[in-house]
Amino acid sequence: MKKILLMSVVALSLVGASGCSNNSNSTNNSSVKSSKTVQKKHWDKKKDQKLAKEMDKYSKKKSQTYTKYDGKNKLSTSANRIYPDAFKKDTFKLNGKKISIGWSPQGEHHYDYDVLAIYNHDLTKDGQHKTFLFCWHNQKPIVLVDESGKGNVVNLHVSQDKSLNGSFSNIMYGENI
Structure with a gap:
């Protein structure tokens, strides 16, 4: 029982860590996109x-x-x-x-x-x-x-x-x- 509980905690930790990793990647990608500013031209x-x-x-x-x-x-x-x-x-x-x-x-x-x-x-x-x-x-x-x-x-x-x-x-x- 302790083994199953320990394995569950480890599995949840890995899933949680990979989820955080994915979130940070998506945050990084969006911050890269938002940091690219397009200079608006006011006259055409x-x-x-x-x-x-x-x-x-x-x-x-x-x-x-x-x-x-x-x-x-x-x-x-x-x-x-x-x-x-x-x-x-x-x-x-x-x-x-x-x-x-x-x-x-x-x-x-x-x-x-x-x-x-x-x-x-x-x-x-x-x-x-x-x-x-x-x-x-x-x-x-x-x-x-x-x-x-x-x-x-x-x-x-x-x-x-x-x-x-x-x-x-x-x-x-x-x-x-």
Whole structure:
């Protein structure tokens, strides 16, 4: 009887140990899977096309022509600012504070302000322009505006255009516009 009892305890111990072993393997496998993070891209061709349509409507409403930075050919403003080179060459400020900003065509979190799209309208040949920088900042869409004159300091401000801001937010969050 003692032998049977002893063998039962040993058998249960082995079964329990192998069960723990299997559980730890499955835990290890799941932790390996969860540690692999996929970097989410916030901008894609479809969103870019939606923004292009919205900017077309916006330009007609304002009776202005906006030139889009296409990701290949540099975009020059009448203030002699050339995008996207300006992000590396010039100092960008928002509300008087220097910011980290740059061209990030899929919103890969390279900067505090990842610029997803750029649209420019030159008002005059002497440097007056309005350049919209459509950005991803702190997990939120934000439209910054460059109306700075010539020089290496670019003083940005947040767009106050509710229609444009709303359209960009809707595009970023995947809502129908």
